[in-house]
Amino acid sequence: MKRNHLLLYVVGVAALLLFPLGITNPYYIHLLETIMIYAIVLFGLDIVVGYTGQVSLGHAGLFGVGAYTAGVLVTKLGAPLLVALIAAVGVTSVFGALLALPALRVTGPYLAMVTLAFGTIVQILINEMDFLTSGPMGIKLSKPPLLGHQLDEREFFWLVAVLMVLALIVVHRVLRSHLGRAFEALRGSPVASDCMGVSVYRYKVYAFVISAGFAGLAGSLYAYSEQYISPNTYNFELTVLFLLAVIMGGRKSRIGAMLGAAIIVLLPKLLDDVVLFRYVSVALALLVLATALIGIRRGRTTVQQMAIPVVGSIALAGLSFWLQTMTDWRLSIFGVIMLFVVYYLQDGIVGFVRSALNLQRPKATEASTVVAASAHGDAVTTAAAGDHGAEILNASDVLMQFGGLKALNNVSLSIRRGTIHGLIGPNGSGKSTMMNVLTGIYVPTAGALTFGGRSLVGRTSSDIALSGIARTFQNVQLFGEMTALQNVQVGLHHSFASNLFDVALHTPRYGRESRAAVERAMGLLRFVGLADLAFEEARNLPYGKQRLLEIARALALDPQLLLLDEPAAGLTAPDIKELISFIRKIRDHGITVILIEHHMDVVMSMCDTVSVLDFGQKIAEGVPAQVQADEKVIEAYLGGTAA
C-alpha cells in the first residue's frame, strides 16, 4: 500500500472519529450516523449489483429483517447489544440465501420483479406478525449498553463508525480476494465460470448471503440509531434509493458506496433549506465546470458532450436563487438531479471523476509487487503420471438430441493419455456439442462418458472442471471487465483453501495462497506470451490474444485433459506457428489435448489421432495421413482442392 494512501485513510478515520467532538449538535451526528449505516448496506449491495451483476430490489427488506431481529430480541428477550448484532447478521444472511434462490433461475428484469416481491412480502409480514413485531405500531428501543456501560448518542456514533470501518475493510478484502474474483467472473461469463471450477450456483448464493449479512448489520444498527422501527420504513422507495445510491456513487467502488449513501441521506435534507441549496448548487456547477474543462483540455471529451451537463448545473444554480422557498419544488428537483446523474454518469460519480482526471483503477497491490519479483519458473503443472497411452476418456454411443435434431448420433471416442486428439468436421457437425457434453454444459440424451474411470454424466460443469477437464471456447468467453491476470487467477480458484474468515483477517494461509496464485498466473501469462498485457482488461485485447488468454486460464486449472475449440481461428500464419509450438509444450507436460480446428496444417502436423464428425456421426478415424486420404472426409469436409 502506498504511504500517502495510508495517510489518507488514517486522516479519514480520525476525522470521522473526531467529528462528534467538534460538532456537538446531535442532529448532525445522527445524520452522519445514518450515512454510515447506509454505507454498510451499500457495501453489501454493491457485491450483488456491481460484482455479480444481479439486480436486487430486496435489500430494503433485508435491512428491515436486520432491524426487526435486533428490535424483537431486545424487547422480547432483553438481548444485549452484541448478541442482537450477531443474531441480526445471522438471521438476515439466511434470508439472503432465500433471496438468492430466484437469482439462480432468472436474471434481469425478472429477477428485479422477484426481489421486489420479496421486499414487499417482508414488509407485509412485519406488519401482520403483531405478536412479534407489534405490527404497524412499531417497536421502541433505547441506546444499548455495551459491556455494562450505557452508550450515549456520541458513543453510539463511535460504535457505528468503528463497525463501518471494519465492514469496509472486510468487504474490500473479500472483493480483492479469490471470492471477489469469483463474483466478478459470474458477471463476465457464467458458462466460463462453471468451466473454471467456480460454481455459479454456489457463488451466487454466497454473494447474496454475504450481501445480506451487511444489510442485517446495518439494519440492527439502524434500529438502535433511530430508537424506533416501524414497517413502513422498509418500503419500495428505500430499496430504490439503495440501488440508485450504488449506481450514482459508482459500482465496484467502496468510495462510491459511501458517496452514494451521503447523497441519498443529504440530498433530501439539502433540498429542505433554500439557503443551503444555493451554496450546494453553486458548488456543484463549479465542480461540473471544472471537470468539463479538465476533460476537454486532456482531450477525453468534447465541448458538445459537456455542454448539457454544464448548462444544466448552471441553470440549477440559477433556479436556486430564483426560488424563494423549496417546499413545493423539493421532490421535483430531487428527481431531476437523480435522472441527470444516472443518465450522464453511467459509471457513477467515482467512475466519472476517474475518467475525467484520467486516473487508473487501483490495481491489486499484492499483484504489482509480486510481478516484479516473481521468478521464471515453469508455470504449467505436469499432469499426474499415468500410463502413457492408456485410455483417459471414453465416450460410448453418445446421443445428444435437441428436439428432432440429433446433434450427436451415437458417437464413440476413446482418447489416450498424453496424446493430441484432433476432432474435425464440417460446421454444424457436432464438434462443439461434443465439447459441451464432455464439460457438463449439456447432459447427453443417452450414452456413457467416463473420464479417468469415473462417469461424467449428470455431474455439474464445475465439478467436471475440478476433476481435471479444462477447456477454451469457440466464441471467446473471457471475463471482459477483469484484467488478463485476474482472468487466469479465476482459473486458479481451485488452489485456494482459504475461507471467508481467512480472507477477512488476511491469515498467513490466505497470504501464502494469494501470492502463489499471482506468481502462477504471471507464469502462465508468460507461457502464452501475454505477460506485458497482464493488467490490460481482457475485453481490450485483440481477438487472437483473447484466445491465448483463454488457454492460459484453462491451464490454470491444472488439467489432465485440455479441450481446445478452434484455437487458431483468427490467427495469422506466424501466430499459428507459435500456437503449434506451445500446444506441443502442453502435451510434453503430460496433458492430454483434444483439438477442434479447421486449419489442416495445425491438425495434420500435431495430432496423433484424428476423428471426423459429419451430421453428428463419426465418419472416419485414424492417423492424420489416413484421414486426409479418406474419400468420405474429402467429400464432406476437405473439399477437392485441399490435401
Added chain:
Amino acid sequence: MSADTKMLTISNLFAGYGKVQVLHGISIEVPKGKVVTLIGSNGAGKTTTMRAVSGMIAPTAGEISLNGKRIEGMESYHIAKLGLAHSPEGRRVFATMTVSDNLILGAFPRLTGARPKGDVNADLERALELFPRLKERREQLAGTLSGGEQQMLAMARAVMLNPEVVLLDEPSMGLAPILVAEVFRIIERLKSEGVTMLLVEQFAAAALGVADYGYVLENGRISVHGPADKLRNDPAVKAAYLGGSSSH
C-alpha cells in the same frame, strides 16, 4: 490507382480503446469496384480500422470519406444509411430471429426509405442463392445455426444493404476448409458483380489472391502497400504473413 473513383478514403486515421491507442495514422484508399485487403498479425489494428470506418468506435483523429462524404465520428446507423455495410468479426447475428428475417433486417435502411428501395425480395432470393446452406435453413432461428453458417449469414446480411462498400472482417474464420474455399468463391463473385470491398482475412495468401490491392498493417501503421500480386511475391511479406497456410 489515382485514375479510379475513390469509394472509401481513410487518411491519417488514429483510433483506439480508452487509453490504448491502436492506430497511429493510417491511410487507405478503396477505389470503386475494387477489392482491397488489409493484412497484419494479431493486434496490428485490422479490426480496429474496420470498427472506426463503420462508426463502432470514434476515431481520435484523421479523416474517413465514403463516396466523397466525410463520415468519421458519425453513428454507425447513419454510416450504414450512406451505404457502408459491415460484416463484423465473430458472427454477430440476431440469434432469436430467423435467417430470412436477419437478411431482411440487413436491408432495413432500404425499407425505411433511407436508401433506394429496389426489390428487397429479389435480393433476398439472390442472397440465398449465393449461400445455398442458408437457403436450406431460411426459416431456422439464426442462433441455432452452426458457427460457420452464422458467419455466412453475417456476410449475406451485409450484402442485403445494396451497399456502396462492404467491410468483411475475417469472413472465413472458423469455417471448414471446404467452406473457406466457398467463401472466397463468393467474394470473387461479388467482386465480378462490381461490389467494392475492404477485406480482413487470416488467410493472407488467399486474400491477396482475390484482392486488387493490399495494405500491410504493423503495430497500427501501414508498413507496405501495393498491388496484390506484387505483395504476394514480396519476400518480406511472404515470410511474415503468407507462410504455412497449406490448406490453400
